[in-house]
Amino acid sequence: MSNQQKHWEKTRGLLFITLAIWFVFSIGIFLFGAEMNEVTGPFGYPWTYWFTCQGSLGAFVILIFWFANRQEKIDEEFGFSEREDE
Amino acid sequence: MKGNFIDNLPKIYGIYTGGFVGFIIIMAIAEQMGMTAKTIGIAFVAFTVFIYALIGYLSRTAQADAYYVAGRQVPTVFNGMATAADWMSGASFVAMAGGIYFKGYGYMALLVGWTGGYVLVASLLAPYLRKFGCYTVPDFIGTRYGGNLARFSAVVVLTVASFTYVTAQINATGTIASVALDIPFQYAVYVGLISILLCSMLGGMRGVTWTQVAQYIVLIIAYLLPVFWISNKMGAGFFPHFMLADEVARIGELEQQFGFVKNAAADLKTVPKGLAGITKAHSAVNATPWAFISLALAMMMGTASLPHVMMRYFTTPSVKAARKSVGWSLFFIFLLYSSAPMLATLSKLSLIDPNLPTGIIGKTFAEVEAIDWYQNWNQANLMFISDFNGNGTLELNEFFMGGKAVVLATPEIAGLPYVISGLVAAGGMAAAMSTADGLILAIANAISHDVYYKIIDPKAETAKRLLVARVLLVVIGFAGATIAAMEIQGILGSVIWAFDFAMSGLFFPLVLGVWWKRANRQGAIAGMLGGLAAGAWYLVWVRTGGSGFLGITQLTFGIFGSAVSLVLMVVVSLMTAEPDKATQKMVDDVRVPSGKSILGRSH
Numbered sequence: 001m002s003n004q005q006k007h008w009e010k011t012r013g014l015l016f017i018t019l020a021i022w023f024v025f026s027i028g029i030f031l032f033g034a035e036m037n038e039v040t041g042p043f044g045y046p047w048t049y050w051f052t053c054q055g056s057l058g059a060f061v062i063l064i065f066w067f068a069n070r071q072e073k074i075d076e077e078f079g080f081s082e083r084e085d086e
Numbered sequence: 087m088k089g090n091f092i093d094n095l096p097k098i099y100g101i102y103t104g105g106f107v108g109f110i111i112i113m114a115i116a117e118q119m120g121m122t123a124k125t126i127g128i129a130f131v132a133f134t135v136f137i138y139a140l141i142g143y144l145s146r147t148a149q150a151d152a153y154y155v156a157g158r159q160v161p162t163v164f165n166g167m168a169t170a171a172d173w174m175s176g177a178s179f180v181a182m183a184g185g186i187y188f189k190g191y192g193y194m195a196l197l198v199g200w201t202g203g204y205v206l207v208a209s210l211l212a213p214y215l216r217k218f219g220c221y222t223v224p225d226f227i228g229t230r231y232g233g234n235l236a237r238f239s240a241v242v243v244l245t246v247a248s249f250t251y252v253t254a255q256i257n258a259t260g261t262i263a264s265v266a267l268d269i270p271f272q273y274a275v276y277v278g279l280i281s282i283l284l285c286s287m288l289g290g291m292r293g294v295t296w297t298q299v300a301q302y303i304v305l306i307i308a309y310l311l312p313v314f315w316i317s318n319k320m321g322a323g324f325f326p327h328f329m330l331a332d333e334v335a336r337i338g339e340l341e342q343q344f345g346f347v348k349n350a351a352a353d354l355k356t357v358p359k360g361l362a363g364i365t366k367a368h369s370a371v372n373a374t375p376w377a378f379i380s381l382a383l384a385m386m387m388g389t390a391s392l393p394h395v396m397m398r399y400f401t402t403p404s405v406k407a408a409r410k411s412v413g414w415s416l417f418f419i420f421l422l423y424s425s426a427p428m429l430a431t432l433s434k435l436s437l438i439d440p441n442l443p444t445g446i447i448g449k450t451f452a453e454v455e456a457i458d459w460y461q462n463w464n465q466a467n468l469m470f471i472s473d474f475n476g477n478g479t480l481e482l483n484e485f486f487m488g489g490k491a492v493v494l495a496t497p498e499i500a501g502l503p504y505v506i507s508g509l510v511a512a513g514g515m516a517a518a519m520s521t522a523d524g525l526i527l528a529i530a531n532a533i534s535h536d537v538y539y540k541i542i543d544p545k546a547e548t549a550k551r552l553l554v555a556r557v558l559l560v561v562i563g564f565a566g567a568t569i570a571a572m573e574i575q576g577i578l579g580s581v582i583w584a585f586d587f588a589m590s591g592l593f594f595p596l597v598l599g600v601w602w603k604r605a606n607r608q609g610a611i612a613g614m615l616g617g618l619a620a621g622a623w624y625l626v627w628v629r630t631g632g633s634g635f636l637g638i639t640q641l642t643f644g645i646f647g648s649a650v651s652l653v654l655m656v657v658v659s660l661m662t663a664e665p666d667k668a669t670q671k672m673v674d675d676v677r678v679p680s681g682k683s684i685l686g687r688s689h
Binding site: 004007008011014015018019022025026027030031032033034037043044045046048049052053054056057058060061063064065067068071072075079080081082 | 186191194195197198199201202204205206208209210213327328329330331332334335369370371373375378379382383386404405406409410412413416417420423424426427428674677678679680
């Protein structure tokens with residue numbers, strides 16, 4: 001397998017992990033919205049209510065930065081990161 | 087000099103922010119000295135629009151890559167701010183808190199959808215499209231799949247989606263301009279349009295980028311300052327986002343106490359159009375999982391397909407910067423979106439809690455009608471009370487309000503000085519203008535670059551190309567304003583449709599263009615046109631009394647459209663020949679950040 005194929009395989013792996021986390025915060029939590037809202041969540045807000053107005057939103061922000069850093073590491077590992085002069 | 091400008095950006099925008107805060111303070115002093123509310127409103131809108139126009143003028147350019155992609159040198163964080171302004175429309179600014187106030191949980195699917203979509207943008211598309219080096223979204227489709235028909239189909243989808251969206255934004259600009267400047271809406275729409283064109287005409291993407299950063303600063307100050315101030319004034323907590331749990335619980339208690347009394351149809355007929363009462367619980371889960379998730383999903387996939395957002399990531403210096411920039415964009419968007427539910431909570435509690443001095447529920451009608459702010463907003467057609475049961479006291483079900491009032495009226499209800507209302511008007515204007523600019527530019531660039539230059543006259547010189555681009559900008563702007571002046575649909579409805587149109591036609595052709603090498607021209611064309619047609623058909627069908635299926639409504643028709651698009655694209659691609667070697671090599675090159683971009687720096 002060529003260097004590029006390995007790079008793409010890892011990139012795809014990272015995509016699946018990223019999308020899985022994304023799925024949990026955008027869809028997973030709200031599958032059980034009514035049940036979970038009975039629980040007291042962070043800062044004392046009802047659980048589902050807090051996720052839909054802050055929690056999921058914040059999780060997406062963190063997820064994107066985490067993803068960007070991981071992808072940079074993958075690019076470096078296989079020598080595909082950009083040079084400054086490009 | 088140019089390099090200098092980029093290096094000095096933090097300083098330049100720091101001074102700008104300081105200057106704007108100074109202006110707010112001067113206005114506050116002027117208010118104390120007796121300046122009228124109307125003059126303050128005019129001063130805020132006029133001053134900020136003048137600054138944007140000045141930035142637009144200073145950013146003028148005669149180069150293609152500056153006009154189309156701001157010279158690809160916009161730093162990560164600043165591109166994040168510009169994207170956030172590009173993204174947050176007049177609807178987000180003025181109508182979102184109101185939607186949450188009235189509809190609660192079911193509506194907040196939009197919050198999740200309009201932020202979660204950025205994860206898809208960052209992981210599936212933005213870095214790869216940046217590596218491609220395209221000027222516009224159809225530029226990617228046209229080069230990846232090859233052929234004028236594919237390129238043209240992408241232009242069609244882009245135009246349908248963006249045009250649906252832009253009329254809503256020009257409408258919002260007009261609404262705010264007509265209130266702040268006190269002129270009729272029909273004229274205010276054109277005042278708004280001219281302000282919008284001043285930002286984009288001379289400098290194209292470069293002008294729009296630097297005005298959007300300026301507009302973001304105005305709109306975020308205008309949104310957050312009142313939220314924090316009101317929260318502190320009510321004693322609800324100095325940092326509302328972490329401290330409103332008691333207030334949310336208290337609203338639940340009051341809802342129990344008052345109950346949601348259903349009004350008779352005949353009574354409701356007397357309520358002015360556009361106003362609504364509180365009929366849904368504030369923090370309870372009031373939508374089925376599918377209703378919530380399908381709306382969120384449609385908005386997420388729509389986000390990843392809307393060209394005016396995607397093209398912002400063409401302006402970063404590198405692929406790496408494009409990825410990070412998506413994170414910054416979402417961070418800046420998060421600041422406003424996470425505040426909207428807090429504003430809705432504060433606004434609702436201040437109106438309905440009898441224990442608070444501002445609470446009106448439980449007061450007599452004579453008392454409420456004597457309140458200054460009630461009279462003002464009743465006159466502005468945004469508040470209404472009516473004694474349906476004839477007992478003389480105001481009940482929860484007898485109080486009606488317009489969605490915009492949550493953002494526009496809450497500062498006044500809480501007793502904040504008028505200068506805050508002027509600031510909010512300037513913020514709303516900034517939000518609507520920045521989105522309208524991005525959208526008009528996306529359409530005009532797609533037509534000038536992809537249809538005129540790439541299909542009609544590939545030998546055209548730069549000067550001629552940019553002239554065509556500017557003429558189109560004005561023509562599209564005026565077409566949008568003319569339709570906006572007719573006031574066909576509400577602001578929010580048409581915004582949501584735009585997302586559905588975009589995802590129906592573009593989501594899978596874009597994503598599979600990077601992630602599936604086997605995707606070919608025939609498949610992409612079938613996917614774009616078939617998806618768009620299927621989505622549009624579903625919308626018309628449901629609007630004309632069709633029952634729909636799988637719980638897909640006129641707000642989520644993109645789910646049906648994009649499913650059709652995916653199936654068509656896969657089936658047609660597999661039935662026809664696989665892409666040639668050169669195209670496959672191109673896809674391989676797009677997948678790694680290093681190396682030359684596919685399209686030349688200037689093309």
